[in-house]
Structures are given as C-alpha cells and as structure tokens.
Amino acid sequence: MATDLTLPAPSRPDVARIQRRTVRLLVATQTIGGIGVTIGFSVGPLLVARMAGTAMAGLAQSAGVVGAALLAVPVTRIMSGHGRRPGLVTAYLVGAVGGVLVVLAAATGQVPLLFLAILFFGGGSAANLQARYTAVDLAEPARRGRQLSLVVWATTIGAVAAPNFAALADRTTSGWGLPPLAGPFAFSAAAFALAAVVLLVALRPDPLLTARRLAAAEAVAVAPAAAIPVAAAPAAAPEPGAADGGPAGTGRRGAGLRAAWRVVRERPAARLGIAAVAVGHLVMIAVMSMTPVRLGEYHDDTAVLRVVGIVLSLHIAGMYALSPVVGWLTDRVGRRPVILGGLALLLAACAVAGSAGHHTPGLTVGLVLLGLGWSGTMVAGSTLLSESVPTEVRTAVQGLSDLTMGLAGAGAGALSGFVMQAAGYPTLTVLAAIATVPLLALALRPAAPGRASDEEG
Template identity: 70%
Template sequence: MTTELTTGGIAAPPDRADPLDVPRVQRRTLLLLCLTQIIGGTGMTIGMTVGVLLGARLGGTAISGLVQSASVVGAALLALPVSRIMRSGGRRSGLATAYLVGAVGGVLIVVAAVSGWVPLLFLGALLFGGGTTAGLQARYAAVDLADPARRGRHLSIAVWATTVGAVTAPNLAAPADRALAWTGVPELAGPFVFSVLAFVLAAGVILVFLRPDPLLTARRLAAKAAAGAPAAGAAAGAPAARAAAGAPAASPSGDRAAGPEEGLRAALRVVRDLPAARLGIAAVAMGHLVMVGVMVMTPVRLGEWHSDAHLLRVVGIVLSLHIAGMFALAPVVGWLTDRLGRRAVILAGLGLLLAACAVAGTAGHDTVRISIGLTLLGLGWSGTMVAGSTLLSESVPVAVRHSVQGLSDLTMGLAGALAGALSGFVIQVAGYPTLNLLAAVAVVPLLALALRTVPPRVRAGA
C-alpha cells in the first residue's frame, strides 16, 4: 500500500517504491540542496562582492560597511518568519520564500544605484539578505533525516556545495558588470542583476523538486516513533529510522521534551535548559561575527594601495580564497566533527580565527599575507559553523527544532550585523590592524565557554 505525502499543503505524487524510505529520501534531498546551494551561493556572492564598494561610492567609506550589515540584519530578521513558514509548510515553502525576498532586494539595489538614493540601497540590502537566510537554513534541511553518525558530514555537504558558486562568483563580478554596461546599468550594479536571476531560479527548483519535504517527513516519523508505531523504511532498522527522524530528546529534567509549542519563547526556553545548545548557538554566532567584521572591510583595505583598474580583480582573488576556506574543506570539517566530536572542532575553529586575525592584522600592504589571513578566517568560520550547527541541531527535540534553528540564525545574523556596522568606523578611526585585534579579543569568551566541562547528560554531541 502506497502512502501519499503532502508538502506545504500540496500533495506530492506517490512514490511506488517506498515514499518513506529514509536513506533514499535523504540522498535525494542532499542532491537537490547541493544544486540550489550552488545557484544561490553564486547569486549571493556575486552581489556582495561589490556591495561594500557600491556603498562607498554612493555614501562614503564610513557607511560602506553598513551595506553588508543591512544584508546580514535582513538575513537575521528573516530567520524567524521563515522558520514560522516552515512550521506548517516545511523547508520547501520557507527556502523558496527566502530566495524570492532576496530577489526583490536585488532589484531594489539596482534601482538605488540608478537613482543614487542611499536609503533605497540599504532597504534593498536588507531584503537581499534573504539569499543568505535560504543558504543557512538549507544546512539544517540537510540533517532533518540524517543518520546520527553522519549528521556532521551531511550538514557539511550542504555547506560545501556553496563552494562551486561562491568561489567563482567574485571573479565573475567584473565580467557581469561589463556585460550590462550597454543597458545603462551603473557601474557596480550589474552583478546584482545576475543575483536576482540566480535567486529566482533557486526558488523555482526548490518549489518544484523538494518533495517529500524533509522537515515534514522527520516530524511524521518522529510522531510514529513516539506512538510506538514501526517507522517506515524499517529495512534500515527501527532505531536508525527513529534517530534519522529526529525523535524528541529528553529534557534535562528527564521528562519528554517539548510538545507542539512553537515560537521564539519556546526556543529560548529549550536553549536555556540545554548547555550543548547554548554552546552551539554561541559558536555559530561568534564565528560569524569575527568573519564578517574582518572580511567586510578587506576590500576597502585593499583599495588603499590598488588602483581602480585592478581593484575588482584583486578583491575577487582574495575573496575567492577566503570563500574557499569557508566552504571547500567543509566535508573534511564535517568528517572531523563526527569523528573527533563537536567541541573539539569548535575549539579548532576558534584557534584558526585567532591565527587569521594575527596574520591579516600584521600584513600591512602585503596582499599575499592578507590572502593567507582571509583563507584562515574562512577555515575558522567553517569549523565553528559546521560543528556548532550540528551540535545545536542534535541537542533539541524535533518539535521545536526549526524554531531553535531560527533563533540561532537570528543571533548569528545580529552578531554579524554588529560587526559589519562597527567595522567601517573602526577602520576609519583606528585602522585595519586594530579591527583584527578587536575581532581576536571577541573570541576569548567563547574559547572559555567551549573549554568548560559539559555535564554527561548533555555531552552526546560533544
């Protein structure tokens, strides 16, 4: 007998083989997520490569960092609405909505460049963050149905897929700009046109092909497991199917954790009661804060000694190396997360962030050393992002998982926004070396938190 799944209220065609074969659904989900991460990563990166430069041209260096900050804030503020959409519609509805909001933001940025109206630029950047929201939420979709022993690797595959588009995109910014020059689109606005096209394509692929929805399927399996019913896909073993479904975990008090209660308040209560979840959120947020704070001002720093004729090319190379550090080795980071433990990889990521600040902050006008520093910065971000996200996802029950994940992305986004907002002022007042020093100092509290002993009952992912 065949069961029909529904995703977001729209019936999906029944799969005659076995619609609830967890490993098969997971493989298909990962493949689709990889494809959309490539498309969306290209769209996001090709625009933000020139975002700071466009902001500096329209409003001056002091506010240039606010363009990146607006995008980060937008991604943060969209995290909770998108998680609410996922509550009833699943990952498919939420991811597609985020991409389409990002596309609207790209259109507004182009209009702002044409009109020279700076407030419209910031509004567009705010909505453009929807592309980041979709990319970040995709990593959680990758572990909805993952086997517990492979959660780190599956999450890292979704992160890694962004590499293909994100690494090449900075080098495509200049050709994209030239390709639309004949249309009258102002300089530095052309890449955002391509961002819009990429976001719309990614949303279409998600809406059409992400069936069955991984989050809705995980809830369904968890409900069957909780009721004592045999989970579908039993060929893989009931315990494996139950774990892959993300069955609700026990709360610290030993009671069954979290029923259907949803929202920010429920997420805050869950995180308050689970030290492992707190560490996961803190690792993701602090890694992002340091990465954004240093990365966003690096193009401005490079502009101090490179001419306009070569600046985009140099920025493209440096940011490509940085993004390669963020994403290219993510599968290795995921494997280490599963083998060595979540906390060990978080600590390694923090060490790389400190090394990155030391190298970039003392590089002077040496482009090679800055490139090395930015590459280390990306590697440190990868460690805190992959291990922190994995630890967070497995520490909370499936009933509130999407809400806690939305809270994590909100916290991460606000941390990055703060870094981006302050970075322009710091570099203008005290310089790029001081910016790196402050970023390194910010890592110390998280380092102390990660070194603390975690109680055995919450050490499952550590």
C-alpha cells in the same frame, strides 16, 4: 496543520532514498544561490563606499546580515507550519526582490533605498543558511555532520567563482545603461529566482514533514510496549511544546522564539552550539567586510575588482571547500574539539591579516585562515545545536540561532567601517580576536555529568 501525521511514514530504505535526493537537490540550489550571495556581498561594500563613503561601507554587509537574520524568524515559522520547501522558496524570492531594488537604487542614486534593498537581499543568504539544517532532517545520527557539511560545501562551486564574475557582470550590464557596480546585483537576482523555482518544483517530499511523520510513527510503535492499565497510569508530564498548544512534535505552537530560548537556556550543548555559530560569524564578518576597502587603499579602480575577486574567492574557498573534512572530523572527534579548532584558526587569521600591511599575499593567507575558522565553528556548532534540542522546537531553535548569528555579524559589520576609518584595519583585527574570548571560555568549560553525549554526538 500542514504536517498530516495520518499519512503513512516511509520505510527506512525510502528515507535513505529521499535523503540522497534531498541532499543532491540542495547541492544544486546552494551552488546557484551561492553565486547570487557572493556576487552581491563582494561588490556591496564597494558600491556603498562609492555612493555613501568609506565609513558607511561596513553597513552594506551589516544590512544584508540583518536582513538574513530578521527573515530567519518568519521563514522558520513558515517551516514549522508548512515544511522546508515554502520557507526556502520565500527566502530566495525576497533576496531576488532585493537584488532588483539594489539596481534601482544605484541607477537613481538613492542611498536610503540602497540600504533597504540590501536588507531584502539578505533573503538569499537566509535561504543558503537554512538549507544546511534541511540536510539533517532525515540524516542518520552518525552522519549528521557530514550531511550538513556537504550542503555547506556546495556553496563553494558558485561562491568561489562568483567574485570573479562580478567584473564580467559589470562590463556586460554597462551596455544596458546601468551605473558601475550595479550590474552584478541583477545577476544575483536572477540566481535567487532560479533557485526558488528549482526548490518549488523539486523539493518533494518535504524532508521536515517526512521526519515528523517518521517520529510520529515511531512513537505509536513504541507506545504499546510501554502501555499500562489506564486506571493505574500516573498523570503524564506534558511533552515539550505540548503545553503551548497542539500535540507534541507538530511544531505548531510553542515553536516561537520564546519557546526556543527556554529550551536553549536549559541545555549547555545548545548554548555552545549557538555561541559557536554566532561568534565565528561575527569575527568573519568584521574582518572580511573591510578587506575590499583595505585592498582599495592601495589598488586603483581598474585593478581593485580583480584583486578583490581573487582574495575573496580564496577566502570563500576556505569557508566552504574543506567543509566535508570539517564535517567528517565533527562526526569522528566530536563537536567541541572542532569548535576549539575553528577558534584557533580565527585567532591565527586575525594575527596574519592584521600584520600583513599592504601585502596582498599575506592578507590573502589571513582571509583563507578566516574562512577555515568560520567553517569549523559553523559546521560543528550547527550540528551540535540541531541534535541537542527536541524535534518539536528544532526549527524554532535553528531560527533563533540564525537570528543571533545574523545580529552578531550585523553589529560587527556596522562597527567595522567606523573602526577602520578611526583606527585602521590592524586595530579592527585585534578587536575581532578579543571577541572570541567568551566562546573560548564556554567551549573549555567541562561538560556537565550526563551531558557528554549531547555535546559529542
């Protein structure tokens, strides 16, 4: 077991220092990784549309999201056994391999290889998503929303500028003999590799392993006060996870998807957290993935990359730039109200974008609202989920959440191209709005007695 509970637990001042250092490091790597993810996903639909047709363009986003979702399972397994650092490094390296393969597929004209490459490319997105959970491993309960949102916000620095770098990257690599739209993925691969190296070298001590040592030390400190004579002691109920093998809190066994699903099924707060993250991502992917294609309907090839860059930059600013405010609201007013606010923004986004026609400023406003709604559901839902499940299954539940989110987004991305071709962009936004109804019903359901603390932090 990589989590050595015999090592001394750090003092509280040391924990605060480790947490500050961890968050600063995550801010740096999220900036680098955000550049890689956003360059790829802003250009991907255009590259697929060029190579395979408009109907297949949504599958570009879908393949990347599926890759991120599927990779979340082995990455969280690695984290459960060995800590956050090797899991994050693995995800970024897989994303770098994917970026290289996209360049190869574009150069050779191989469409099947292109989709396989985008699947691997999703590794960079998986790492960026898992980093938000790394930020709360050692966070104080009253600051979990803000710490998580700060790491989400860090993506803004690279992501807002990244779409505008796409045209520059394309021009730069055209001199290397690469086909149009392939060069940006070479830059993405380099960004992912750099993020992996920084984490490998600098994410020490590992925040998840440190949190487990702290939990073990606190359990030992509390045990003497609760001790009773052995002869009179009743048989203790096994701690969650212990029945599946290994001491409770180690996260070795019982930390798979089956155990995670059992825990989520029993906890309304966890169900709401997963649903908020998944539905928000589904709506965002469905609308955002077809926006470059929508813009391509009335902009020529020389202008479309520039316009797409501007629109997606503002959309990504909506996703990330105000996330510290969203995190502060999550801690102050509660998780559920922020989830409901995010839903309201998603519905407004669908209405504005769907009615904008070929009016780029109106479409841009809709995409900004879409990003803000995603931020609300992502930050509040992730915070609620992380604090509503036991420590020993937390990484597995977080992996289940990212898998669910990814599959929901992948389904939306896969269908969006066909809906766009068959019925148009306005119909796509209407269907995306309808998809929020189940989450709205779940979020409006009154909290069960005794569960309020779970859902409001």
